[in-house]
Amino acid sequence: MATDGGLGHAAECRGTSNRPASTPTPPGLPTVEVGDPDVARRLIVGHADSFSNHSSAPLAVDLDAGHPRTESITSAPYGSLWRALRSNLTANVLHPSRLGRLVVPAQRGAAEALVTDLRFATRRGAGAGGVVVAVRDGVYAAVLATVARLCFGDGVVGERDVRAMRRTLREFFHSDIDAGLLARLLHWRQWRYLVSTRRRLAELFGPVLAARRRSRRSSGGGISSYVDSLLDLRVPNNDADADGESPVSRRALRDDEVVRLVWEFLGSSTEAVVACVEWTLARLVTEPEVQKKLHRELTAASDQRKGQVSDERLQDLPYLRAVILESLRLHPPLPMIVREVGPEGAAAAGAPPPPDGTLKRSGGTRWRGRTRPDEFRPERFLPGGEGEDVSPVPGPKEIKMMPFGARRRHCPGAGLSMLHVGCFVAALVREFEWAPPADGGDVDLTATNALFVKVMPSPLRARITPRTSQSQS
Numbered sequence: 001m002a003t004d005g006g007l008g009h010a011a012e013c014r015g016t017s018n019r020p021a022s023t024p025t026p027p028g029l030p031t032v033e034v035g036d037p038d039v040a041r042r043l044i045v046g047h048a049d050s051f052s053n054h055s056s057a058p059l060a061v062d063l064d065a066g067h068p069r070t071e072s073i074t075s076a077p078y079g080s081l082w083r084a085l086r087s088n089l090t091a092n093v094l095h096p097s098r099l100g101r102l103v104v105p106a107q108r109g110a111a112e113a114l115v116t117d118l119r120f121a122t123r124r125g126a127g128a129g130g131v132v133v134a135v136r137d138g139v140y141a142a143v144l145a146t147v148a149r150l151c152f153g154d155g156v157v158g159e160r161d162v163r164a165m166r167r168t169l170r171e172f173f174h175s176d177i178d179a180g181l182l183a184r185l186l187h188w189r190q191w192r193y194l195v196s197t198r199r200r201l202a203e204l205f206g207p208v209l210a211a212r213r214r215s216r217r218s219s220g221g222g223i224s225s226y227v228d229s230l231l232d233l234r235v236p237n238n239d240a241d242a243d244g245e246s247p248v249s250r251r252a253l254r255d256d257e258v259v260r261l262v263w264e265f266l267g268s269s270t271e272a273v274v275a276c277v278e279w280t281l282a283r284l285v286t287e288p289e290v291q292k293k294l295h296r297e298l299t300a301a302s303d304q305r306k307g308q309v310s311d312e313r314l315q316d317l318p319y320l321r322a323v324i325l326e327s328l329r330l331h332p333p334l335p336m337i338v339r340e341v342g343p344e345g346a347a348a349a350g351a352p353p354p355p356d357g358t359l360k361r362s363g364g365t366r367w368r369g370r371t372r373p374d375e376f377r378p379e380r381f382l383p384g385g386e387g388e389d390v391s392p393v394p395g396p397k398e399i400k401m402m403p404f405g406a407r408r409r410h411c412p413g414a415g416l417s418m419l420h421v422g423c424f425v426a427a428l429v430r431e432f433e434w435a436p437p438a439d440g441g442d443v444d445l446t447a448t449n450a451l452f453v454k455v456m457p458s459p460l461r462a463r464i465t466p467r468t469s470q471s472q473s
């Protein structure tokens, strides 16, 4: 189902896989596409039981082949294992109280390091007209440094480990391979590389897990990380215990299961967030008036003595929030939400399961008409705008957009993502003025697939100029 509320992307609710829209569906597996937000709401809210599983085949490659099966939160079928894994994530590392206390200071450190690097680049580049930079790698490193601390705890992973993780994540998420035999032959190197992912992840994370077990034993704790919570977690032995009637026997997670969940955490916390920061900056480059307005809001909210927006104020800036929502509306990093749909689900969508193809159900949209839906206009999310009541995750009554999905399987990282994107965009806009790379130079706003996420076709290049203290006052 389209996550932008029917703005005009192809929209679908696939019966097959959660790869991006343009990735071909394996032959023989029918697809139902839904582009109408009312139909999407009816299915996800009204027929929740038929639309609560992500696909069991998210990738063209079975990474568990020949090994015991592992599940991530995304892949686990709706049931007691999924419930245990998801509530462990939301009750521990993503709990709102921890986000404010631990994540925001960690993000601030990473954002400051990024700003320092860019300042250095502008000094080296000299010239009054600023310097052209590509920010994707720097933002990626900053986001990953933050989430690695949340994931493993303080002092467990060194810079070398983070660099190795970054390489593996990038290679994995930016590979593009489909299931066809011809494609497999053409890309056999990449295919073999993907198939070896499980072994490489075990090599990468095995020592880190062992180190964390040791440091927990010797120091009695430190900051409790996602890995800690997974090592302590006991999951139901049998998903059939989900009925809640029989006493549930429990077990600890195997190391390969922890590795899979750590991999999911790092992947989901970086790829879409980095894409969203980059899309937002791209829009600010092409919309100088919006950038000026955002900069004014940041300056007004800054503590004049420290020259920063306080952690609390940062989470409560209406225009910054509106800019991020508008970026997510026009450039949802995951433009489709994908559910496994049996015959009942297809019937609920208004048609029998299509024997050989795709059923499109499109029509309604929340953003047509006078509201100029194709324009980047954050004001639509401010009081009086047509999107003033929109939140990142929609409630049960109406879906205007759903960049983080909706209902049972909605993204548990929505709050963390809004914080991440807000923190990095605020630091970068407060410190630098962003402009196109050269006079008349264009920013390419078409999107391309990076396995699961829609990214800019090539990293954003922009001319940045440090803001003077006068311009901030």
Ligand code: HEM
Binding pocket: 003, 054, 073, 074, 075, 086, 264, 265, 268, 269, 270, 272, 273, 276, 332, 333, 334, 336, 337, 338, 402, 403, 404, 405, 406, 407, 408, 409, 410, 411, 412, 413, 414, 416, 417
């Ligand atoms: C801008 C950033 C992000 C975007 C746009 C995004 C989007 C999404 C979407 C569309 C879904 C599918 C929802 C559905 O089927 O209804 C999802 C699921 C998920 N996301 Fe995110 N996400 C982002 C960041 C994060 C972060 C920071 C985490 C942190 C751990 C995360 C963890 C997950 C997990 C675990 C699921 C699976 C939930 C389940 O199956 O129950 N995501 N995300």
